[in-house]
Amino acid sequence: MEYVEPKVFLVGETRVLEEGLKAYLKHVGVPDWTSDATSDSELLCEVMGRLCYRSFEPGLNPNVTKVREGNGVYLNNILNVGHGSVLEHAVMNFVFSDVSRVFTHELVRHRAGSAMSQESLRFVRLDKLSAYIPTHIKEDENGLKVYTEAMEQLEEVQIKLAEVYDIDNAQTFGVKKKLTSAFRRVAPIGVATTIGWSCNFRTLRHVIEMRTEPSAEEEIRLVFGQVYEMVKERYPNLMGDYEVEMVDGLPWVKTAHRKV
Ligand SMILES: Cc1cc2nc3c(=O)[nH]c(=O)nc-3n(C[C@H](O)[C@H](O)[C@H](O)COP(=O)(O)OP(=O)(O)OC[C@H]3O[C@@H](n4cnc5c(N)ncnc54)[C@H](O)[C@@H]3O)c2cc1C
Numbered sequence: 245m246e247y248v249e250p251k252v253f254l255v256g257e258t259r260v261l262e263e264g265l266k267a268y269l270k271h272v273g274v275p276d277w278t279s280d281a282t283s284d285s286e287l288l289c290e291v292m293g294r295l296c297y298r299s300f301e302p303g304l305n306p307n308v309t310k311v312r313e314g315n316g317v318y319l320n321n322i323l324n325v326g327h328g329s330v331l332e333h334a335v336m337n338f339v340f341s342d343v344s345r346v347f348t349h350e351l352v353r354h355r356a357g358s359a360m361s362q363e364s365l366r367f368v369r370l371d372k373l374s375a376y377i378p379t380h381i382k383e384d385e386n387g388l389k390v391y392t393e394a395m396e397q398l399e400e401v402q403i404k405l406a407e408v409y410d411i412d413n414a415q416t417f418g419v420k421k422k423l424t425s426a427f428r429r430v431a432p433i434g435v436a437t438t439i440g441w442s443c444n445f446r447t448l449r450h451v452i453e454m455r456t457e458p459s460a461e462e463e464i465r466l467v468f469g470q471v472y473e474m475v476k477e478r479y480p481n482l483m484g485d486y487e488v489e490m491v492d493g494l495p496w497v498k499t500a501h502r503k504v
């Protein structure tokens with residue numbers, strides 16, 4: 245039995261194909277258009293937004309006599325007017341490890357604009373348990389003792405069941421899978437596991453806002469506070485409107501442009 249902290253890995257992000265973008269810009273009549281975006285995600289959102297009105301430069305659309313210059317100014321206006329769909333074009337891919345099933349149950353409630361792949365506890369046997377200790381448990385010595393003993397007992401149950409059913413010598417993988425799935429029923433919901441989560445920026449913003457709020461659960465607040473720390477400088481024009489207030493030692497990430 246081991247106590248663990250949740251871990252956030254940013255494993256992927258949107259990439260612009262320069263050749264294709266250049267070909268499109270030539271096609272629309274602005275072969276020399278450039279952006280000062282510092283990430284491909286921000287560049288892509290800007291291009292997708294500007295193509296709506298052909299607002300790459302004044303006069304390209306005869307109705308447009310001036311345009312907002314610069315990626316930051318352009319995306320800030322998108323946030324101001326709430327054109328959140330523009331933010332759906334760029335995506336990020338995260339892996340959250342050593343997170344509990346409490347956390348994953350909450351995360352998967354966010355359906356719009358996200359994709360998940362969750363470690364299967366039908367396939368992956370819980371031969372040892374690891375878990376996060378919530379602050380309130382940590383703060384009380386007696387409580388921590390009860391918590392730890394319960395976790396150790398549940399780990400022991402997993403080991404005993406594996407012995408009783410001799411799972412290592414099960415004849416087929418199908419039998420192993422059935423047994424593993426049966427054993428997980430007596431694992432705690434706090435058991436640490438892994439989930440892969442991909443989302444677009446509109447979704448990312450919404451989930452950060454909802455899940456860093458002080459009324460949200462501690463572990464998901466902790467994780468999305470870390471997510472925010474990872475993305476705020478990487479994508480300054482998509483995430484730069486946030487401010488942080490610390491509540492109970494965790495960041496509450498707030499903005500005037502809530503839920504674009
Ligand atoms: C503090 C807190 C406590 C919670 N407590 C509970 C609880 O006790 N029980 C419980 O069941 N859940 C609970 N939840 C989960 C909550 O109800 C939502 O299911 C979860 O936060 C997902 O958010 P969302 O509804 O915005 O969905 P997302 O999938 O993140 O969707 C984003 C937005 O897209 C739109 N959208 C998405 N799907 C649809 C749709 N089908 N139709 C129309 N519009 C859509 C909505 O505007 C939605 O807000 C809690 C969440 C928080 C943050």
